Amino acid sequence: MTWVTGANGSPYGVTNLPYGVFRTDGREPRIGVRIADQVFDLAAAEAADLVLAGGALSRATLNEFMALGRPQWTAVRQRVTELLTDEAHRAAVQPLLVPLAEVEMLLPFEVADYVDFYSSEHHASNVGQIFRPGQPPLLPNWKHLPIGYHGRAGTVVVSGTPVVRPRGQRATADGPVTGPSVRLDIEAEVGFVVGVPSPLGRPVGVDDFADHVFGVVLVNDWSARDIQAWEYQPLGPFLGKSFATSVAAWVTPLEALGAAFVPAPEQDPPVVDYLRDVPHLGLDLRLTVEWNGERVSEPPFATMYWTPAQQLAHLTVNGASLRTGDLYASGTVSGPERTQVGSFLELTWGGTEPVTVGTQSRTFLADGDTVTIGATAPGPDGTTIALGEVTGTIRPAR
Amino acid sequence: MTWVTGANGSPYGVTNLPYGVFRTDGREPRIGVRIADQVFDLAAAEAADLVLAGGALSRATLNEFMALGRPQWTAVRQRVTELLTDEAHRAAVQPLLVPLAEVEMLLPFEVADYVDFYSSEHHASNVGQIFRPGQPPLLPNWKHLPIGYHGRAGTVVVSGTPVVRPRGQRATADGPVTGPSVRLDIEAEVGFVVGVPSPLGRPVGVDDFADHVFGVVLVNDWSARDIQAWEYQPLGPFLGKSFATSVAAWVTPLEALGAAFVPAPEQDPPVVDYLRDVPHLGLDLRLTVEWNGERVSEPPFATMYWTPAQQLAHLTVNGASLRTGDLYASGTVSGPERTQVGSFLELTWGGTEPVTVGTQSRTFLADGDTVTIGATAPGPDGTTIALGEVTGTIRPAR
Structure with a gap:
């Protein structure tokens, strides 16, 4: 009290x-x-x-x-x-x-390096089905390691910062054209903020998660799907992501989430040694995605295949050092149902199945649209706690 | 005088x-x-x-x-x-x-964001031939935009810092195994250091290069090819690169390189508007790669397809801001000849054609090996200037 x-x-x-x-x-x-x-x-x-x-x-x-x-x-x-x-x-x-x-x-912390994982099996499978129909939805490496890549730390902005629609190249039947993105999307994610650094050459083990990670922030990894699709082979996403990544203004300390740790989904095939976390725990964070004030999805973070401890161990297994302010995000959080997905790419199945938002039809984001991601979690002593929301409104391209 | x-x-x-x-x-x-x-x-x-x-x-x-x-x-x-x-x-x-x-x-500057491009046509073609034999060596996007990705800024180290052989997962016929990299390589590159920042949402044009870029450093983007090959689909290189990136201790100011600007290779097909730089200038930097003191390659930077001004314009066309200390590297510098390549992957053609270094045979780097990258350029008043070398020695995996 x-x-x-x-x-x-x-x-x-x-x-x-x-x-x-x-x-x-x-x-x-x-x-x-x-x-x-x-x-x-x-x-x-x-x-x-x-x-x-x-x-x-x-x-x-x-x-x-x-x-x-x-x-x-x-x-x-x-x-x-x-x-x-x-x-x-x-x-x-x-x-x-x-x-x-x-x-x-x-912005609550100065971001050192920003890493974005891809750890939802449902999200990765959905993306695989949308982009590679008729092929196995997951690539061969996906269940052996938490796939991730580095994003742009300098364009991480605090919740509420307007997001200017990015310009860039996209492929058309007549070749590449340059202009404002026409497939602007969100990715509802959970970010982990590193407090205690580690020296170069010394991996951080799965058991050392709580010694290094200070807390959690909600993340919206804004994504221009058309720019990303044209640029990403073979070195991964670049300008399709680097124009802005929004984080919540409030960092929830791990201590507040003690009651939110729950067993993570079983992993099959078994993972290699450095990724074996016992107990194998995820977080029961219940995300919400609001599009212009209307709730369109409820992504369940507890369904994530790879845990934050595994992500941290993977990030450093090659000897990469950690710095205070490193931010690593989970990747889009999507559950098994269409009402649980963390991107509009999935919600509208690649833009082929528009959804109604208020009185309007949408596939991707229109100028003026606002997206707000929130979450609750079981808190200490039977309480329910909220994570700080992350919100942003799309401004027209310049 | x-x-x-x-x-x-x-x-x-x-x-x-x-x-x-x-x-x-x-x-x-x-x-x-x-x-x-x-x-x-x-x-x-x-x-x-x-x-x-x-x-x-x-x-x-x-x-x-x-x-x-x-x-x-x-x-x-x-x-x-x-x-x-x-x-x-x-x-x-x-x-x-x-x-x-x-x-x-x-380390001469605190690195803000680190971006690595892939701007040598010879390098990209070689890699394409090695990894995708029988297919077109360049992907369809390659001549339309300078492909790039974000690397880990926190593991950029100064020349002379020992490099511990990274551990990680690699694919084998029996499935993935974890251990020290067995295909440890270099990438000889040229890095550009941003001095003057730019605001979020405002692209920096090709003509603004000299207002933002302070100078040039040689870069060795150490690469574990086996780790990279297993992890990089679909989001690009991650742990195969993030264990260390070495930069020279000396930053050569652009003013010293006035006489080194030369016309860059003609670009066909023509590039889109925001990438059109007139004049279209590269830099006549003549790199050298020494492996245990023996010169094994002389990569010519003047052969790069994309210019540093184009890279900067591309990096910001989506509105991404620049910070003081941003570092963007050219990607591996390789000329048309086998004696002009900037990686041992190319020098040994995917590890299939060992080279002799001193009295020993090599495909990739052995523990104890030292690699030194240097460069000279035409300087002011008919002089020849040297760029600060970047060197590193491989330590055994921990």
Whole structure:
């Protein structure tokens, strides 16, 4: 129970406490924790000696705090929980709560490298059927390793940032043409944020996941399917993805997700040694996709074939180092049903089966469309917690 | 003519003046310019008011200086040239020259995003013939756009850093196995370093190349061919590349390469509008590849199909922003002859035609092998300048 008005029973209650970076007019960006519809200003709390983190909570990004490691993350979370639950602290803390309506949220961490996986069997199978009809939907390597690639870190933007429709080349019957993308899509994903770095040449094992990963953000990996289709052979997606990737303003710490870990789908064939995680756990995050305010899909993250611990072990098995701020995303989250897919490519089956959004027909995104991805998860003590949403509106091409 | 002993006639003479970051024992990293076999300490020069750059020359990386833009880059280069040529400055500058043998060179810039292109027609054709015999060597998109992908920025290391042989999965007749790579290769490339950033949503045109690009570094994009071959469908290279990418310690400013711009190969079919650069210029950089001290190849950069200005325009046509420290590499540089290829994959034709290196037979890299990539170019005033070499030695897998 917290003394904060409106927080008990809220999906942003005291068992959630995600971290973000905010600004109120004319002041410096600083770190806060969300509680109900308010932001607890941790920079101010640190300045008042209410919470101690060696100054790491008084920076403009979460990176320095995330680099401190799990014992410090736990200590700060415990202290913040104490401040928000013990009436004795109310007088000191209440003045440090800022209404969410009065703040501007900023990118919560400086992104080091951004990696995007492709770990939903349903998504990979759907894409295979759409693009390679009549052939096996999964490629031969897919069940042996979590397929992934590097994306553009410099174009990761915070939720709410408008997305300008990208221009680029696409193939037509008359050869390639250049213009605004005509197949602009979303990918509903879950991102994992690395706090503790690792040295070059030293793989991080599946058991070390919680020592390195600070928390989770929802991700929309905007995708221009026409640009991607023309460019991606043989080196993978490039400009079809690099124009923008949106992340939620709130990073949910792993501690808040303890009750959300559930057995992941069984893997057959068995995986090789470095990918064998015991227990083999995914996360029961229940995503929602809203297109212009209408819910069009509910992707279940618990159905993902590869787990975040396996993704981290794979990412580093070759000796690649981790840096604070590395972001790796799951790949599009799609469940077995058409109402559970994480892309409009799948929702409209390659654009061949339009859907009705409000009163309008859609295959891909129109200018002015807004997409919002949210999620809930089982929280501590029988609560339900919400993950910070990621939203964006399409602006016309320049 | 410079007053620095040994510098007149040197490939690192006063018409070259590449920038790097160095350290001498127990002191802070700082920026220097190479002249012959000495480093001119620009941090000390700035502290002594010999050169003015608002403190940007007194940082641990080139990033702040590179962000200043071309007028400042030109002003600093002119001033450094003056200091090194006018006898009047000798007494003040001489004490700020440090023998190269006494310094440790560090990564010269903090890498923001790393992009790797695939812009040599000879290389792409060779790879096509090796991997897809009997089919057209180039894919249909190749002559319409410069194919590229994002690599891992966090594992870009400075020349001289040992490279640990990566472990990973590779395909065998009995299914995938995990172990040290057995087909470890190089890729001799030329990298372009972005100084001036660009805003999200605003493409950078082919004519704006020199406003954004600060200079050039040689790159060795180490590649584990067996890991790459198994993982790369459908999203491109990942762990086969991400374990290490080496760059030279010296960044050659574009100003030093004015005489090296030459007409690039004619492009047929004609390229689309945003890729049309007039004049269409490549760089006459003459690369050398040494394997355990023996020269095995001389890749000619002037044969590259896509120019660095076209690569930059392509990279941003979708509105992707640039950051200071972005690095984009050309892709493997290979000329038409077997003695001009930039990878051992091509030199040994897929590992089927071993070469003799010293007294030993090689297909791919053995533990202990050292590869050094160098280059020369026509410099100002009829001189020949050298680009800083990039070297690395293979350590056994852990």
